Amino acid sequence: MSTLKNALTDSSMMVRRSLLHIVRYPSMAVPIIVSPIVFLLLFVYVFGGTLGAGLGHSGGRHEYVDYVTPGILLLAVAGAATSTAVAVATDMTQGLVARLRTMAIFRPALLTGHVIGGLVQTFLGVAAVVGVAVLIGFRPTAGVLGWAxxxxxxxxxxxxxxxxxVLMGLVSDSVETASxxxxxxxxxxxxxxxFVPTDSMPAxxxxxxxxxxxxxxxxxxRGLLMGTPVGDNGWIAVAWCVAITAxxxxxxxxxxxREPKG
Structure with a gap:
């Protein structure tokens, strides 16, 4: 029980540290929110008229914003990874990890802190994207279960x-590489x-x-948001996420x- 208590205490301390970094260093958090919104506006207002016409039905920007929003959400998630990778690489290059190895601390607590901090930061970016998408015409039809x-x-x-x-930050030899x-x-x-259906691409x-x-x-x-059938994509998506996480x-x-050499 004492070991579990220490693990929880160390992990909560590192989570608090990561969340404080988000507040104290907004220069990393702001691009996570702004960049996907810029992509959203670019694809809807610059390319949306042409790309939307290829979707069938009435086409146009109002249909394309419904189609492209899930893709922009993926960009928001992928873009947020930069902040986490940089934070981990900074801890590595500035010697924090080396110091923790000499202390009686639950080692995975550091990684847990970065993961939960990244989760919170990324959800802020995702929420911002959804909010802007709704303002420019995104109209999801999902019910309570769909949103869940x-x-x-x-x-x-x-x-x-x-x-x-986190893994990228650990394998990077510098903050620049991690970014x-x-x-x-x-x-x-x-x-x-x-951004476009896969059947419109070369085979x-x-x-x-x-x-x-x-x-x-x-x-x-896309299926959950717009109330259309998900099919096999649901379990395939979950399987990919679980495999990547593991x-x-x-x-x-x-x-x-792994102990450093020398």
Whole structure:
């Protein structure tokens, strides 16, 4: 019981530290909120007329904003990973992790703090995107269960991407490297169904888009938000999130517990 109490105490301390960093250093949090909103406005007002016309029905911007919002939510989640990766790399390069290794502290508490802090920070960005999307015409038809599913899917996604960001921060040899690695995550929504249907792509690219992790997640969010069938995308999306979380968690904890050479 004492070990469990110490683990909870250490973890809550690190969570508080991460949340205080969000308040004290808004320069990292502001881009997380602003960048996806800029992408949303860009795609709706610059490209939305043309891209929306290809969706069928009445087409146009008002239909495209319903289609593109799930893709922008994925961009918001992927973009928030930069802040977490940088925070972890900073702790590594400034010697905090080395000091913690010499102390009687629950080691995973540091990672837990970063993950929960990242979860809170990312949800702020996601909420901002949804708010702006509604202002410019996004009209989800989800009921209570649909919104519960959306929140659950986003939580699984954010946790998985945040653990990937933690792993990226641990493997980075500098803060600069850590700030660049998550950019790879931001590319995936563009090579998926985030902005155009995969069946509009060349066959080879459509196959890649249909089998990468973000596409079933975006299709699940789109179905839940707009009240359309989710189909197999639901369980595939959950499976991807669980697998990514497990792999990133295992890699991050292994690196954290590995004693430095020399």
């Amino acid at each position: 599913g959306v929140v659950g899917m986003l939580t699984l996604l954010i946790v998985s991407i945040t653990w990937v960001a 660049n690695l998550p950019m790879l995550l931001m590319i995936l929504p563009f090579f998926g169904s985030g 080879w690219l459509g196959w890649i888009a249909g089998h990468q992790p973000f596409t079933p997640i975006m299709e699940t969010l 792999a990133a968690f295992a890699g991050a904890t292994t690196l954290l517990n």
